[in-house]
Amino acid sequence: ERLSDYLQTQGGGDIYTITDRAGWHKDTYIMPSGETITATDKGPAIIYNGDTSQREGYTESGSLEEWRQEAARYAEGNSRLCLALGLSLAAPFLALLHEEGGGVHLAGSSSKGKTTAANLALSVWGSYEATKSNWDTTALGLQNAALARNDGFLALDEIGQTADPRRIPQMVYSVINGISKTQGAKDGGNRKQKTWRNLILSTGETNPESLIGDRAQWKAGNRARLPDIQAEAKHGIYDTLHGFTDGAKLSEHINRAAAKKYGTAGRALIRQILSDGKEAAAETIEATRARYLEALPPMEGQARRIARRFTLLAAVLEYATPITGLKTGGAGVMQCFHEWLEENGTGDREAEAICSQLDDFIAQYADSPRFLSWSERDAPYTMTGGKGKGHAGFKVQVGGNDEFYILPLVFREEIAQSFPIHTVCKVLSEKGRLKPSKNGYQHQIKVNKKPIRHYLIIEPLELD
Incomplete structure (x- = not known):
C-alpha cells in the first residue's frame, strides 16, 4: 500500500514520449541506436523502444x-x-x-x-x-x-x-x-x-x-x-x-x-x-x-x-x-x-511499356494467319485466340494505315497483359493507336452475321 502511494504521489510530472520509430520527433532526431540529437542542451523527453539490434x-x-x-x-x-x-x-x-x-x-x-x-x-x-x-x-x-x-x-x-x-x-x-x-x-x-x-x-x-x-x-x-x-x-x-x-x-x-x-x-x-x-x-x-x-x-x-x-x-x-x-x-x-x-x-515508363507490348504483338502477328483479311469476316473461322495463339481478328488497309480489329480476349491477354485494361486503352487512345468507339473502346462488327466486339488498332504503313 505504501509503495502504491509512493508511485502515485512522488517523482516528477514530466511527460515522456515512447516510440519504436527512429528519425525526426519535432526538434529531436533519433538514431537507430536510440541516440538522440537535439538543438537544446537539455535532453529530449523521448525514450526509444525500437529495434536496436545494430x-x-x-x-x-x-x-x-x-x-x-x-x-x-x-x-x-x-x-x-x-x-x-x-x-x-x-x-x-x-x-x-x-x-x-x-x-x-x-x-x-x-x-x-x-x-x-x-x-x-x-x-x-x-x-x-x-x-x-x-x-x-x-x-x-x-x-x-x-x-x-x-x-x-x-x-x-x-x-x-x-x-x-x-x-x-x-x-x-x-x-x-x-x-x-x-x-x-x-x-x-x-x-x-x-x-x-x-x-x-x-x-x-x-x-x-x-x-x-x-x-x-x-x-x-x-x-x-x-x-x-x-x-x-x-x-x-x-x-x-x-x-x-x-x-x-x-x-x-x-x-x-x-x-x-x-x-x-x-x-x-x-x-x-x-x-x-x-x-x-x-x-x-x-x-x-x-x-x-x-x-x-x-x-x-x-x-x-x-x-x-x-x-x-x-x-x-x-x-x-x-x-x-x-x-x-x-x-x-x-x-x-x-x-x-x-x-x-x-x-511515362508505364505508357512506354504498354506501347512496347503492342509493338511486339503487331511485329509478331501482323502478317500471320492469326489475322484474316476483312473480306474473310463472313467465312467460318475459329473464335478462340488468347494463349492458344488462335484467331486474333481481322486486318484491313484504310488509306495509309493498317487497321487491326482485335478480339477482346487476345487484346487483354497478349497486349494488355498485367496492365489494367482501362489504363491500356487510355494510353493507346492518347497515342492515337487505339480508336475509341461511341460508347467506349470496343467496336461491334458483324462476323458471320453475328455482332462481335473488337478493339480497333491503327498502325501507319510507314512509321517515322
Whole structure:
C-alpha cells in the first residue's frame, strides 16, 4: 500500500514520449541506436523502444576531418560515389520536404566497386561493417529494418542473393511505400499502422527486371521507386582514380578508411539542420533543387518522379559541402541522372511499356494467319485466340494505315497483359493507336452475321 502511494504521489510530472520509430520527433532526431540529437542542451523527453539490434554499429570513430580527408574526398569527380553519398545524406530531408521514400539500384559486374560505394555511404552514420543489410531477408524483416532507419539511409547489398526473385517487386513496394500491413488488435479494431521513410541504395550484378525475368512483374511503379544505374564508369565504378593505379586499389583504400573513420558526418548534418532551423534548411534545399530541375528538359510521369529524387540528392550535397568538402557533388549526381535519362527517355515508363507490348504483338502477328483479311469476316473461322495463339481478328488497309480489329480476349491477354485494361486503352487512345468507339473502346462488327466486339488498332504503313 505504501509503495502504491509512493508511485502515485512522488517523482516528477514530466511527460515522456515512447516510440519504436527512429528519425525526426519535432526538434529531436533519433538514431537507430536510440541516440538522440537535439538543438537544446537539455535532453529530449523521448525514450526509444525500437529495434536496436545494430546499436553497436551506429557510433562514431575518428573526427569529421579525418573522415573527410581519408574517405569522402575520393568522391570528388566520381559520380557513383556522389550518388551514394547523396542518398545517405538526403534521407533526413524526406520528412522536412514531405517527400516519399525511394532509392537507386546500382547494377554491374562483380568487383567493380559497388559495395565500396555502399560502404562509404554507410560510413556517414556509423560502421558499415555493422550496419550493412542485404536482400536475403523476409518482407517483415525488411520492414523492421526500414522502421529502425526511419528518416534515414538503408543499404541493401547483392540483390542476386534473394532466395526467390519473384518476391522483389512486392518487397520494393512494401519497404518504399513506408506503411505496415493492417493487423487486427486482440481487443477489437486494428493495430496502429507503422510508417517510415527511407532512401535506399541497392546493389547487384544485374538489375531487378532482368533478375526477375518477367518485365510485366517489374512495373513502372517499381522502376520509379528503384531506378537502376549502371555501375560501370571509366575505371570500374570510378570516373577518376585520384592518383591510384587502378580501381581495386582505390576501393581498398576507401574501404579501409571508412572502416576506421565513421559516424561523424551524419551527426554533423543533423546539427547543421537544427542550427539553421528545419524550415529554413528545407527552403534552401527546395530552392537549390528548383534550379537543377529548371535545367532539365520537360518530363512527365515516372521520369519526373525520378528527376525530383536525383535533384534532391544533388541539392543536399551542395548543402552538405561544409561537411563533406565536396565541391562538385551535385554535378556528380546529375551525371548519373543524365545517363539514366539517355537510356530511358523523358516519358511515362508505364505508357512506354504498354506501347512496347503492342509493338511486339503487331511485329509478331501482323502478317500471320492469326489475322484474316476483312473480306474473310463472313467465312467460318475459329473464335478462340488468347494463349492458344488462335484467331486474333481481322486486318484491313484504310488509306495509309493498317487497321487491326482485335478480339477482346487476345487484346487483354497478349497486349494488355498485367496492365489494367482501362489504363491500356487510355494510353493507346492518347497515342492515337487505339480508336475509341461511341460508347467506349470496343467496336461491334458483324462476323458471320453475328455482332462481335473488337478493339480497333491503327498502325501507319510507314512509321517515322
